[in-house]
Amino acid sequence: MNLAIRDIRHSIPRFLLTAVGIGMLLMIVMGMSGIYRGLIEDALLLVDKIGADLWIVQHDTRGPFAEISRIPLKMEDRILAVPGIKSSRAFVSHTIQEERNDKPLRIVVQGLSWPQDKGEWIPMTNGRCLASAHFEMIADKSLGFRLGEKIYLGKNVYTVVGLTRNMVGQGGDGIAFFTVRDAIAIQFDNSGEAVRLERDARRSRAIQQDIGNSRPELLDRSSLPNIPALAGPMISAVIVQTEQGADIEKVAKTISGWKDVSVHTAENQRNLLLDGSVDKARRQIGLFRALLVVISAIIMSLILYTLTLDKIHDIAMLKLIGARNSVILGLIIQQAIILGGLGYILAFYFGRWIFPHFPRRVIITTNDLIGLAVIVLAISVLSSLLGIWKAMSVQPNEVLS
Amino acid sequence: MTTEIAIEVSHISKIYGSGNTEVKAMSDISLTISKGEVVGLLGPSGAGKSTLLTAIGLINPPTSGQIIIGTVLVMDGPLEMVDIREFRRKHIGYVFQKANLIPFLTALENVQIALEINDVHHKEARKRAIELFEYLGIEERKDSLPHQLSGGQQQRVAVARALANKPGLILADEPTAALDSFRGRQVMELFQKVAHEQGAGVLVVTHDHRSLDVFDRTFEMEDGTLN
Numbered sequence: 322m323n324l325a326i327r328d329i330r331h332s333i334p335r336f337l338l339t340a341v342g343i344g345m346l347l348m349i350v351m352g353m354s355g356i357y358r359g360l361i362e363d364a365l366l367l368v369d370k371i372g373a374d375l376w377i378v379q380h381d382t383r384g385p386f387a388e389i390s391r392i393p394l395k396m397e398d399r400i401l402a403v404p405g406i407k408s409s410r411a412f413v414s415h416t417i418q419e420e421r422n423d424k425p426l427r428i429v430v431q432g433l434s435w436p437q438d439k440g441e442w443i444p445m446t447n448g449r450c451l452a453s454a455h456f457e458m459i460a461d462k463s464l465g466f467r468l469g470e471k472i473y474l475g476k477n478v479y480t481v482v483g484l485t486r487n488m489v490g491q492g493g494d495g496i497a498f499f500t501v502r503d504a505i506a507i508q509f510d511n512s513g514e515a516v517r518l519e520r521d522a523r524r525s526r527a528i529q530q531d532i533g534n535s536r537p538e539l540l541d542r543s544s545l546p547n548i549p550a551l552a553g554p555m556i557s558a559v560i561v562q563t564e565q566g567a568d569i570e571k572v573a574k575t576i577s578g579w580k581d582v583s584v585h586t587a588e589n590q591r592n593l594l595l596d597g598s599v600d601k602a603r604r605q606i607g608l609f610r611a612l613l614v615v616i617s618a619i620i621m622s623l624i625l626y627t628l629t630l631d632k633i634h635d636i637a638m639l640k641l642i643g644a645r646n647s648v649i650l651g652l653i654i655q656q657a658i659i660l661g662g663l664g665y666i667l668a669f670y671f672g673r674w675i676f677p678h679f680p681r682r683v684i685i686t687t688n689d690l691i692g693l694a695v696i697v698l699a700i701s702v703l704s705s706l707l708g709i710w711k712a713m714s715v716q717p718n719e720v721l722s
Numbered sequence: 723m724t725t726e727i728a729i730e731v732s733h734i735s736k737i738y739g740s741g742n743t744e745v746k747a748m749s750d751i752s753l754t755i756s757k758g759e760v761v762g763l764l765g766p767s768g769a770g771k772s773t774l775l776t777a778i779g780l781i782n783p784p785t786s787g788q789i790i791i792g793t794v795l796v797m798d799g800p801l802e803m804v805d806i807r808e809f810r811r812k813h814i815g816y817v818f819q820k821a822n823l824i825p826f827l828t829a830l831e832n833v834q835i836a837l838e839i840n841d842v843h844h845k846e847a848r849k850r851a852i853e854l855f856e857y858l859g860i861e862e863r864k865d866s867l868p869h870q871l872s873g874g875q876q877q878r879v880a881v882a883r884a885l886a887n888k889p890g891l892i893l894a895d896e897p898t899a900a901l902d903s904f905r906g907r908q909v910m911e912l913f914q915k916v917a918h919e920q921g922a923g924v925l926v927v928t929h930d931h932r933s934l935d936v937f938d939r940t941f942e943m944e945d946g947t948l949n
Contacts, residue, residue, distance in 0.1 A: 322831060322838050322847075331826030331867070635824045641781065642883070643811020644839045717810075718781045720822055721772070721895070 324648070325655035328632065339624055340660055344667025346617050351672050351693055353610040355683035357603065362684050364491040364599045367414070367431070368590045370442065373560035374569050376412075376585045377576060383583075385414060385557035386491060386590065387597040392582060394501075396559050397434070403575055405567035410434035412558040413504040416494060419474070421465065428464060428497050429490035430474075432504030432556070440483070440498050448483030454500055459483035461495035475510035479503070491598060493681035505554040614696060622704035625657050629708030633715055641717035653708045654701075661701030665694060726757045727792070728891045728923025729778060734787025736773050736946075747773040748784070749946045755923040757890060760914050760936060763927045765943035771927045772895055774943065778925065779814055779893045780806050792890055811840050815884025815922070819896040821876035823868035829879045830855065830864035836886040854882040858912065874905035881912055885920065892916065894926040903932060910936045 329336045368386070376385070377392065377400060384390020400409040413432030418425050433440050439450040440459050448468050451457045458479040460466040466481045473479075479499065488496045499507065528534070561576075563569050573584045585593065595603070629636070636649055669690070676683035736748040748770045755761050765771050776782035778789060780796060789797040791813055796804055823832045830851050837847035855861040858878045868876055877897060884892050894913060898906030910926070910933035917924045917938075926937070934940060942949045 322827075322835055322844065324827075324835070327831065328826040634822070635826075638822050638824060639835075639839070640807065641810065641816060642836050642839065643807050643809075644835075645807070648839055716781075718776055721776070721781075721818065 323655070324652040325659060328652070328656065329659065336660070340663040341667060343617070343621060343624070343660060343664030344671060346613075346620060347664050347668035347693070347697060348671040348675070350610060350613045350617060350696075351668050351685060351689075352676060352679075352683055353606055353613055354689045354693065355672070355676060355685045356679075356681065357606040357610060358684040358686060358689060359493075359682035360599055360602055360606065361595065363489050363493055363682060364594045365591055366487075366489065366491075367496075368587060368594065370444075370488075371412075371560055372442065372562070373587055374563045375561040375573055375576070376587070376590055377409075377559040377561060377582050378557070378585065380581050380583050383585070383593045383597065385412060387593045390557050391555040392558065394505075394554065394556050396556070396582065400559050400561055400576065403572060405563050405572040405575075407562045407564045407567075408437060409559050409561050410438050411501045411556045412560045413501050413508070413556050414490075415504075415508050415557070416490065416492065417474070417507060426464065427492070427494040428474075429492075429494050430504050430507050431496050431498045432501035433498050435500035435502070443483070443485055443488065443498060445483045446486050448481070450483060451498070451500060452482070455503055456480060457482045457499075458503075459485060459498040461485045461488040461497070463487075463489060464495035464497060466497075475507045477503070477506065487682060489682065491594070501556065505556070509554050614700070618700045618704050621657070621661065621700055622707050624660070625653065625705050625708040626711060628656060629653055629711050633711070634720065636712050637715045637717055637719040640715065641720050646713065649712050650709060653705050653712055657701040657705035657708075658698065661697045665697045726921075727790075728755045728757045728759070729792075729925075730754045730788075730790040731774075731778060732788045732790070734774075734777060734784040734789065736770075736777060736782070737785045746946055748777065751787070751946075751948045753941070753948060755891070755925055757923050758917050758921045759938045760917045760924045760926065762934060762937035762940035763925060763943060764929070764931075764940055769943040770946040771943050773946075774948075775893050775895050775925065775927050778891075779816060780810050812887060813889050813891060815887070815889040815892040817877070817880045817884050817892065817894040817897045819899045821868070821873075821880040823876055823879055823883075825868050828865050828867055829860070829871060829875075832868070832879055833882045833886050836883045840887050842887075850886065851882070854885055858882050872905075873901050874908060877901060877905070877909050878912065881909070881916070885916060885922070888920065889922060892922050892924045894924065894928075896927055896929065898928065898930050898933070906930055907933055 377396065378384040378390040379392050382388050382390045394411060397409050397411045400406060411432060411434045414429060416427055416429050418427050420426065433451060435451065435454050441450055443459060445459065446462065448459070451459065456477060456479050458472065458481055460481050462484055466472060468481055468484055470481045471478050472481065490496055563572050569586065573586065576582060577584045639649060672685065731751060731753040734748060734751050735746065738745045738747055751774060763771050763774065773782065777784045783797055783800045786799045788795060794804060796809060824835070827835060833851040833854055834847045837850055838844060842850065852861065852864065855864050858881060860875055860878045863871055863875055871879065898909050901909060913924045913926060914936040916922055
């Protein structure tokens, strides 16, 4: 006869309510784990999806994710000249904030190196890749854009030609993919007034220099529109794929010899992200999760201890009529495991229902679920120790009291 | 009644505390109960009746003296000579003032559990429990939970549980105290029936002088001694 089941059957509402409470607690533990995983996945998403062998960034920086990197666009062509390079693509990525329905909308603007890269590697749910050098975009669903919708960004209108899911930047903001030229245009959306002011500033600078006085024609030319007032736009990085069989380290060493750039491997980029920009958030969530596990264990201990106290007279009676300790241990441990197991199942279903409504991705992996199941099992057994200790210390003669 | 001994208690004493706080709850008590015999233990509150009963029931060991159940020396002073819990399980049945039924088990399961913890197979335990319910006339209440039973019915279930493993000795401590006179009488007659038909020795601690006729013998206890 299973005493644990019969005791539960006798007080189903109370037991279910307790299980719901534990389930919600475990859901938070599960959620913290999912947020932790989501944070890492979001941070590494682009590095992993782009599939670059090498990242060429501004000299002595750890860009483009961990810190700002600025290199000239022509670097894309310079890199191609290095033996062993199969392809090089400009990488432009920055976050803009727009207003949509009177609410701020943050967009990670990601440049695709048209025409080599039309976005074929992007996992799309609807629509198509870029088919034009300008004014098309692929947007993540989290941005709330519809396929075919026209979006005003900077001075231009862009048509949403494709939709993706779960393509977000390390801050959790949805990514929109444009051609590099469009991405730069959105980033450096300078007004006409800014251009005019820069031309005037250039003239002022020339006047202050000897060359301006000795060659007055320069002053006349400084305001001509065919000389750009502002310097050409910079890109964040160049992403490189090496040829099959090429020695990546050798290629990296060659490019590292240049004084104006630094080279990072894909693995390097991952480490820079994990050890740098997301490290503190990662550790904070990790510690919070550990704290929640401890709190869950304490709460479960107290619940199981209370459940045992409620049965102390019955346990004394069982001892009096000669029940072995295993019978009493079984009663407490089985209840603890049933409670933990039911709490875990409820946590899973609560989570499936609630987590998709979270603003950032909550990623629950199978490994995390298995890990948490083991933790719940351990908590259940450990937290029943207090109740077991109480049950073992009960004397049969307590039946008489 | 047979002459076979259910229990033999020899010169047992129980002392609580020591020095100035020493209290002698029982002093040099000897007693023998045969199988099939119903023995009443009477006496005022604080006389030591329950102390004697719990000592005999292997719940509260004596300070000195010997307890022999059947032919086995079980307690030699405070020393346990056998596995006490196993001995209780196999050889002693208990009935108390309160039925002490396990509230989350049905009446039948309360009896079944006593059998199952004595390694009786689930099906066999159920069969035996139903037989006991029929024997005690409460078979129609077998699926009721304890709180759905009257005091008398609960006490009958407690008797059924005490009988479940066919013990040689049944100990009852004020089993009728919580019952009206009619139901109290029924329970006392039940003990008589069990003792005579099943051959168990029964020791009943009681204040109830209305049922003295069911006892084969009675003892009076006062100030820790047996008269």
